[in-house]
Amino acid sequence: xxxxxxxxxxxxxxxxxxxxxxxxxxxxxxxxxxxxxxxxxxxxxxxxxxxxxxxxxxxxxxxxxxxxxxxxxxxxxxxxxxxxxxxxxxxxxxxxxxxxxxxxxxxxxxxxxxxxxxxxxxxxxxxxxxxxxxxxxxxxxxxxxxxxxxxxxxxxxxxxxxxxxxxxxxxxxxxxxxxxxxxxxxxxxxxxxxxxxxxxxxxxxxxxxxxxxxxxxxxxxxxxxxxxxxxxxxxxxxxxxxxxxxxxxxxxxxxxxxxxxxxxxxxxxxxxxxxxxxxxxxxxxxxxxxxxxx
Amino acid sequence: xxxxxxxxxxxxxxxxxxxxxxxxxxxxxxxxxxxxxxxxxxxxxxxxxxxxxxxxxxxxxxxxxxxxxxxxxxxxxxxxxxxxxxxxxxxxxxxxxxxxxxxxxxxxxxxxxxxxxxxxxxxxxxxxxxxxxxxxxxxxxxxxxxxxxxxxxxxxxxxxxxxxxxxxxxxxxxxxxxxxxxxxxxxxxxxxxxxxxxxxxxxxxxxxxxxxxxxxxxxxxxxxxxxxxxxxxxxxxxxxxxxxxxxxxxxxxxx
Numbered sequence: 072x073x074x075x076x077x078x079x080x081x082x083x084x085x086x087x088x089x090x091x092x093x094x095x096x097x098x099x100x101x102x103x104x105x106x107x108x109x110x111x112x113x114x115x116x117x118x119x120x121x122x123x124x125x126x127x128x129x130x131x132x133x134x135x136x137x138x139x140x141x142x143x144x145x146x147x148x149x150x151x152x153x154x155x156x157x158x159x160x161x162x163x164x165x166x167x168x169x170x171x172x173x174x175x176x177x178x179x180x181x182x183x184x185x186x187x188x189x190x191x192x193x194x195x196x197x198x199x200x201x202x203x204x205x206x207x208x209x210x211x212x213x214x215x216x217x218x219x220x221x222x223x224x225x226x227x228x229x230x231x232x233x234x235x236x237x238x239x240x241x242x243x244x245x246x247x248x249x250x251x252x253x254x255x256x257x258x259x260x261x262x263x264x265x266x267x268x269x270x271x272x273x274x275x276x277x278x279x280x281x282x283x284x285x286x287x288x289x290x291x292x293x294x295x296x297x298x299x300x301x302x303x304x305x306x307x308x309x310x311x312x313x314x315x316x317x318x319x320x321x322x323x324x325x326x327x328x329x330x331x332x333x334x335x336x337x338x339x340x341x342x343x344x345x346x347x348x349x350x351x352x353x354x355x356x357x358x359x360x361x362x363x364x365x
Numbered sequence: 366x367x368x369x370x371x372x373x374x375x376x377x378x379x380x381x382x383x384x385x386x387x388x389x390x391x392x393x394x395x396x397x398x399x400x401x402x403x404x405x406x407x408x409x410x411x412x413x414x415x416x417x418x419x420x421x422x423x424x425x426x427x428x429x430x431x432x433x434x435x436x437x438x439x440x441x442x443x444x445x446x447x448x449x450x451x452x453x454x455x456x457x458x459x460x461x462x463x464x465x466x467x468x469x470x471x472x473x474x475x476x477x478x479x480x481x482x483x484x485x486x487x488x489x490x491x492x493x494x495x496x497x498x499x500x501x502x503x504x505x506x507x508x509x510x511x512x513x514x515x516x517x518x519x520x521x522x523x524x525x526x527x528x529x530x531x532x533x534x535x536x537x538x539x540x541x542x543x544x545x546x547x548x549x550x551x552x553x554x555x556x557x558x559x560x561x562x563x564x565x566x567x568x569x570x571x572x573x574x575x576x577x578x579x580x581x582x583x584x585x586x587x588x589x590x591x592x593x594x595x596x597x598x599x600x601x602x603x604x605x606x607x608x609x610x611x612x613x614x615x616x617x618x619x620x
Contacts (some may be wrong), residue, residue, distance in 0.1 A: 226471045227481040233468040236457035243451075244418065244530055245444040245472040348459070 077205050084208035085269050090293045090305035092262030097291070098300035099228060100255035101235025102152060103160045106167030107290050114267025115234065116142045116174060116313035119186040119277055129192040129272050133265070134322055135325045140264020141257045148350040155238075167284045173277035185278025192272050205345025208269055212306075214271035217264055223256065231255050235300075285327070292330050295337055298344025307345055367394040370565045371416070372532055376425035378411050385411040388425070389590040398556065398566045400580035402573065402600075404609055407586040409569045410452060413538055416567075417449050418442040421522075426513075429534070444476055448531025450523035452538040452569075458512030462503055465511050465522055466494040469529035494529075501525045501555060517548040524555065528564070535559070536567040541575050553579050573610070577601065585609065 093107045117139045121132035152163045174180045181187075192207065199207055222228045233241035238248050271277050272297045293312045297304025316326060337344065345352050349353040371393035372545055386408040393399050398411040401409050414420045418439040426434040443449075447468075467485055470493065470614055474480040483554055498504045501521040506514065511522060515593050520540050527535045537556070542550050556579055560566055570576035576583060577597040585593040585600060587609040593600055 221482075224484045224486050225482050226474045226485050229464070229468055229471060229485045230475055232460060233457050234465075236459060237455045239419070239439070240451065240455035240526075241468065242439040243443050243449050244469045244473045244526060245440050246468075247438070247440045247475065251475075286465065295536065 074201065077201055079313060079317055081205045081208055081273060083271065084205065084212050085266050086290065086313060087291060087305045087309035088208070088212050088215050088269065089263050089266035089308055090297075091219055092259040092266065093290055093294050093298065093307055094259075094301075095219065095222065095231075095255050095262065096259035097294060098304070099223065099235065100231040100252055102252055102255065103156065104163045104256075104259070105160050105284070105291065106163035106170075107163070107263055107285050108282040108286035109167040109170035110140055110144060110176070110263035110286070111267040111270065111286070112170055112277075112291075113143050113260075114173060114264030115179055115271040115277050115282065116186070116267075116269035117264070118271045119189050120180075122190055122272070123186060123188055125152070128199045129268070130194075131191075133268060135263045136268045137264050138164075140267070141261035144257045144260025144263075145253060148253050148260075151216060151257060152252045163273075164284060167282075167287050171279050171283050176280070181278070183278070186271075187276040188255060189271050189275045191275065205271060205287055206255075208273075211265065211269065215265070216302065216306075218258075218262075223302065226249065227254060265321075292334055295334060295344055298338075298346035298350065301344065301346040302348050306343055367397075370395050371567065372426075372428045373412075374428075375401070375414070376415060376427065377423045378408075378415055378420055379423045379612070384589045385560055386415065386586075387483045387590075388573055389586070389591050391584050391591065391594065393565060393567055395533075395565055396560060396563055397581045398560055398568065400576040401433050401567070401569045401586060402571075402576050402581045402583055402606075404440070404585035405571075406588075407609075408589040409586055410538065411534055411589075412586070413569055416536065417447070418444075437612070440475070443530050444472055446531055446533045447536065448527030448534070449536040450520070450527050450540055452507045452536050452542070454519040454523055455515065456511040456514070456519050456522060458510070460509050460511055460521055462498065462511050463491065463494050463507040466525050466529060467491075470524040472495055472530050475526070497525045497529055497584070500528070500558075502551070516543050517545070517552075520544065520552070521555070524559075528559065531564065534567065537566060539569055541572060542572065549575060 086358065089111050096102050096104050114136050117136045118132055121127045121135060147166055151159060151166065154162055170359060175183060230241065230246045233244065233246055234248055234251055242248055289312060293308030294304060296311060297308030316323065322329060341347065341350050343350050347353065369392050373389060373391050376386060376389045389412065401412060402410050411420065415422050418441065422435050426433060429447060434445065466469060467490060470490060471485065490599060495504055495507060498507055501524055503518060503521055503525065506518065512520055515516050516523065526539065544552060556566060580597055582595065583597055583600045584591055585606050592605040593603045593607060
């Protein structure tokens with residue numbers, strides 16, 4: 072594999088991890104978030120600051136990074152999740168802009184210069200670069216997929232599905248809407264934090280614009296493309312939206328237009344996503360392999 | 366003397382100047398079927414929503430098994446063992462019928478942070494949920510998506526969920542409305558069976574004839590006030606009730 076392919080695959084793997092977090096919030100619990108990049112940013116900046124200023128290694132900082140992202144998710148989720156639907160969408164957009172502005176204007180976070188000189192990850196005395204970094208990301212991705220798989224099978228996950236479908240009916244079954252929405256939000260933002268930490272150590276330089284609102288939109292596009300609420304959707308979505316721009320490199324100036332058209336086509340023709348219920352891919356697969364439905 | 370399951374004292378709910386419910390009192394005894402009747406806008410659903418915690422009462426008390434429950438949140442009231450259905454059905458549409466019942470089976474786990482991480486897709490849970498579905502007659506539709514069911518089956522599904530939550534008391538909000546006559550007959554049998562299992566039933570009903578058939582006792586509300594209470598036969602003869610439903614006799618004579 073050449074370095075170019077490895078780079079793209081690594082970015083896809085990191086995005087897939089991040090989108091898994093978004094899937095917990097939007098796909099499982101049904102709480103729209105248009106500010107997911109902010110939490111990736113919080114993870115990336117915590118990892119960058121802990122390694123450059125506090126001199127911690129990636130591994131020793133990682134639990135703290137995940138805890139910080141989840142904790143800030145809890146703080147920001149507490150007021151935001153009181154509103155629903157469109158209002159929640161607008162609130163999360165607001166969160167994204169505020170977090171980005173904090174990174175940009177507070178000198179502690181490097182301001183417009185961003186944070187550079189983030190060390191590479193070391194493991195058993197070896198520098199993790201290139202292919203081994205990709206393998207590390209794939210390992211983390213498998214771990215996160217396992218967490219999501221477990222979550223979907225746990226009572227907590229079932230409570231979130233119920234909330235997504237019908238909030239007042241679920242509270243008549245003993246499900247506290249606020250508690251389970253917050254739970255999904257904290258898990259989702261903690262996973263975003265992990266993605267951010269990997270991103271920071273991979274790029275070794277981060278700035279506020281890496282976590283701006285359009286990034287949130289492209290993360291959400293990946294999820295919608297793959298199929299919200301599906302375990303494998305983040306991988307499919309991240310892989311397609313990660314590789315298509317490379318294949319259609321001449322069209323780079325039209326990327327946002329391309330995303331928009333893709334999103335509209337998906338909503339019109341495959342509203343459940345590529346892996347959603349009754350989708351073209353699902354139907355084809357189940358006609359080839361009967362019994363794949365569940 | 367029968368034990369009191371639910372006691373409502375001086376219950377009032379005002380929306381601004383509108384007295385949706387005004388000083389209503391009643392008791393619900395164990396294992397009885399009590400019907401709340403009344404014309405449109407009488408305050409039946411408001412009364413229900415107060416008991417379930419969707420609204421907070423303006424005045425008054427609600428006690429379940431001797432414990433005050435007014436002011437608690439809906440999920441807290443549910444976890445005490447009060448199951449309910451909705452007038453406008455609220456299924457978890459994209460989940461299967463079986464999964465809908467399984468959500469209700471988690472009732473005792475949702476309160477504890479450590480218990481929510483265990484797996485719900487277990488054979489024992491599935492078997493228990495299937496038993497409930499069998500009871501309401503939906504077992505053969507267990508793997509169907511709830512959103513695809515017709516109204517009659519959705520009303521049964523809601524009762525199945527309510528039965529799992531409400532081991533002692535279930536509240537049924539117009540479970541007969543929109544049903545065909547043969548479905549109504551099946552539903553009546555189901556509610557009788559539920560009572561035989563030792564569960565107390567409070568139901569709201571719009572249709573006089575249906576309520577007369579299955580209730581042990583009936584309360585009639587009109588304009589937020591309780592205008593009559595008693596056995597179905599006595600309610601049928603009650604001047605106030607006839608007036609609320611049909612208008613004053615003098616008008617009838619004049620016309």
